[in-house]
Amino acid sequence: xxxxxALQVCALLLVSxxxxxxxxxxxxxxxxxxxxxxxLCLSCLKLEPKTTAVFTxxxxxxxxxxxxxxxxxxxxxxxxxxxxxxxxxCDVMYPVIKDLFLIEFGKQDMYHTLVSxxxxxxxxxxxxxxxxVDELRDAQPIYDKDRVGGIPMFNIIxxxxxxxxxxxxxxxxxxxxxxxGATTDGQRLDFLQQLVRESIQMYNQNExxxxxx
Amino acid sequence: xxxxxxxLISQIVxxxxxxxxxxxxxxxxxxxxxxxxxxxxxxAATSACPLRSLEQSVDKGSFAWRLFLxxxxxxxxxxxxxxxxxxxxxxxxxxxxxxxxxxxxxFKRLPIARKFGTHKTEKYFRYIKYILxxxxxxxxxxxxxxxxxxxxxxxxxxxxxxxLLLNPGKFVPNYFFxxxxxxFILFIVLIFLIERGWCRYFCPxxxxxxxxxxxxxxxxxxxxxxxxxxxxxxxxxxxGIDVPNMHRDPECILCGKCVTAxxxxxxxxxxx
Numbered sequence: 026x027x028x029x030x031a032l033q034v035c036a037l038l039l040v041s042x043x044x045x046x047x048x049x050x051x052x053x054x055x056x057x058x059x060x061x062x063x064x065l066c067l068s069c070l071k072l073e074p075k076t077t078a079v080f081t082x083x084x085x086x087x088x089x090x091x092x093x094x095x096x097x098x099x100x101x102x103x104x105x106x107x108x109x110x111x112x113x114x115c116d117v118m119y120p121v122i123k124d125l126f127l128i129e130f131g132k133q134d135m136y137h138t139l140v141s142x143x144x145x146x147x148x149x150x151x152x153x154x155x156x157x158v159d160e161l162r163d164a165q166p167i168y169d170k171d172r173v174g175g176i177p178m179f180n181i182i183x184x185x186x187x188x189x190x191x192x193x194x195x196x197x198x199x200x201x202x203x204x205x206g207a208t209t210d211g212q213r214l215d216f217l218q219q220l221v222r223e224s225i226q227m228y229n230q231n232e233x234x235x236x237x238x
Numbered sequence: 239x240x241x242x243x244x245x246l247i248s249q250i251v252x253x254x255x256x257x258x259x260x261x262x263x264x265x266x267x268x269x270x271x272x273x274x275x276x277x278x279x280x281x282a283a284t285s286a287c288p289l290r291s292l293e294q295s296v297d298k299g300s301f302a303w304r305l306f307l308x309x310x311x312x313x314x315x316x317x318x319x320x321x322x323x324x325x326x327x328x329x330x331x332x333x334x335x336x337x338x339x340x341x342x343x344x345f346k347r348l349p350i351a352r353k354f355g356t357h358k359t360e361k362y363f364r365y366i367k368y369i370l371x372x373x374x375x376x377x378x379x380x381x382x383x384x385x386x387x388x389x390x391x392x393x394x395x396x397x398x399x400x401x402l403l404l405n406p407g408k409f410v411p412n413y414f415f416x417x418x419x420x421x422f423i424l425f426i427v428l429i430f431l432i433e434r435g436w437c438r439y440f441c442p443x444x445x446x447x448x449x450x451x452x453x454x455x456x457x458x459x460x461x462x463x464x465x466x467x468x469x470x471x472x473x474x475x476x477x478g479i480d481v482p483n484m485h486r487d488p489e490c491i492l493c494g495k496c497v498t499a500x501x502x503x504x505x506x507x508x509x510x
Contacts, residue, residue: 029453029510030510032453033318033453033454033455033510036314036318036453037315037318037319037455040311040314040315040318041315043307043311044308044311044312044314044315047304047307047308047311051304052304053269053304053305053308054268054269054270055269056269056304056305057269057270057271057285057286057291057305057308058267058268058269059269060294061278061286061290061291061294062259062267062268062269062278062283062284062285062286063267065278065279066387067412068388068412068414069277069279069290069385069387069388069390069393069397070279070393070397070398070401070409070412071388071389071393071394071397071398071411071412071414071415071418072398072401072402072409072410072411072412072415073409073410073411073412074408074409075407075408075409075410110294110297110298110300110302111290111293111294111297111379111383111385113383113384113385113388113414114412116383133300155294171408200412201412203410203412204410
């Protein structure tokens, strides 16, 4: 009897002490909250959102565009790619994006580059939601146009003309793009290429009126 | 108040507290892992499924020790205190199976069900949940990136279905949907056919909690010296345990049905 009580007390002290230590000295609570609870993996949901790829000026709750987006917009349209670990949909889209911009990067990297797309410059920013900084993670809900709250998510931010003013205009795509009619990697690539071309065209039309950062 | 009424109240209260995360009502999204089986994909979920954290910790050959240790410690903390009582006093899927248990008990009387229940191989089926835990939560996640939550029937029930109902026309099924749907149908059939069939044979969270019964403070104790082996307790046990001969059984979910059923009050909850 004494043996089991000693074992129980030791186990309880060990478990509660380690758990308390994790809360106090690690960021695991925030990692779980921001990486699992707040942002869903769409393949875990077993669903794809049915949204449109139209460009809009209005961010979610009219939150201002983050500074890093505005700064990159000086170079060209911004392609913001949200991905995550243990996400089947993200794995499907990862090689498609690499093919789209002819780039190489690790899935858990933080990656930012200026790419040349059909002689135009596009700022590509890759954000793995589980391996990133707050500034990039916090931008995800701002561009979550259809309030899906899931990954993979792609934002293309360009320039548009609105009531006499040139402003950032964006669109958001979700999942593996099947709801946009793209069911193979080739179709996904074509669809994204078309959208990037459209964003470049809009950018070129409005660039002159954009106050560079 | 009767023990089973207390348990029902506990299950209902914890079901609601697991669902305080619906956008704005009150929108409580925490960084905890549930100590039971519930999906973060539920629109009202407050916390994360422990399996999701474990899968993510070993995704494709990587190892994130924090995500690995955290759900173990949350489950371990409750496990050391109360053993597998979480399954019967807190888990929403346990509450669901409590509802389907009445139907399952009718099937229990059928000769084929009796034959299966008493067959010597039945106990080996209970190891399926441990195999599921190791293979589909850890091994496939680590080696090929295939994760259990992509086809999880509980995720389908608590995440996919509510999302579809709350957002009609906003979502379409993805490529995992048909497999998950088939598993979900099998899950529903299972819990109607076998009382606590999911907990007995398949629940990977139950597999995490089960071993803690061996050292938990709270456990069920049988006075074997005075037991007359009437077997009322075993008949009442939703987990199909041979109660008079059990000692800190990993299958026991501490529901207390045997405690209530024993005509001689020889089965009790012990606190150490």
